[in-house]
Amino acid sequence: MLRVFLTALLLLINPLAHARSYIDGHLHYVDFFQESEGMQALLEAMDQGNISHAAIMGIPVAKKWQEDEPKKPRYYAGDDAALYWYSATDSYVLHAIQQLKPEQQKRFFPFLSGFNANDKNSAAHIRRTLQMNPGFWQGIGEVFTRHDDVTALMHGNTPRANNEAMMKVYRVAAEFDLPILLHSNITSKRERNPLYLEELEDALSKNPKTRFIWAHAGTSMELHRHQEELDFLLPLIQRLLKEHDNLYIDLSWTLIEPYLIDEQGKPNPKWLKLFKDYPDRFVLGSDVVGRFDNLGETMQGFEPVLEALPAEVAQAIAEDNFLKLLPRQSSKL
Secondary structure, eight states, X not given: XXXXXXXXXXXXXXXXXHHOXXXXXXXXXXXXXSOOOOHHHHHHHHHHTTEEXXXXXXXXXXXXXXXXOSSOOSXXXXXXOOEEEOTTHHHHHHHHHHTSOHXXXXXXXXXXXXXXXXXTTHHHHHHHHHXXXXXXXXXXXXXXXSOHHHHHTBSSSOXXXXXXXXXXXXXXXXXXXXXXXXXXXXXXXSOSSOTTHHHHHHHHHHOTTSOEEEEGGGOOHHHHHHHOSOTTHHHHHHHHHHHOTTEEEEEEGGGIIIIIBOTTSOBOHHHHHHHHHSTTSEEEEOOOBSOOTTHHHHHHTTHHHHHTSOHHHHHIIIIIHHHHHSOTTTTTO
């Protein structure tokens, strides 16, 4: 609540902050039940929040309403019922965008996500889907690999960033010049070390022609409930960015606290330095799921950080970097 208050105060003091335009690089059109408030609500929220464009995607899994549960759960963690891979999520995104006027369609960069990250057939499924709608899909993801309670509830084995199925997917992404938004937690809820780092680095090093966007920099809401701040995260990101020029970081909302902004609402100087050192390697994302009432507030939550950066760095992170990640034929916006 304090962060929200301080952001609102900043906007009152500095109206130019509110005038900044954003690209939301991580927006889910549907929730874990494949339901959505719809495009009209989304467009209104984007207009109110000064969001010019958004990378829009489904969610590759659906939550089951179990036979013995009298009430439908409200979220994937609402009960112990499983999650299952759900490929129709891409059809919902495709249909929603096709119903828009041409000028509205141009505000969205659709990402394809409806495939099983454990299935070596998925690369062929992605290829067919891309060929069915040439030029429509602008990226792949969000792909769920290590994702704490999400993957714990999934049917089958936990997917890994470097399993054989995903290695095939990365090659398709490179072939079609598509960035891939990858969720791969850096550690578990209990370990205070980069437990799963090898999986990510293996994917990066073996696929140098694929542009990886690391969702939340390997963190999640559930991870922070148990771990709070991971001391090793910042130096690890510094090293990864130095060694892998195909890696980009998605600064979605789970990083605002406790990393980017402290309890007093002040930006962390160490992260500010990181952004200045690598100004072209970070993008913003709201990570909203099917409901859009807090979309603008979430994106404007980055303002204390953006205001503390040089204008050209802030502009790059707020909009320009994401455009450069798109396929070459689409990035001329």
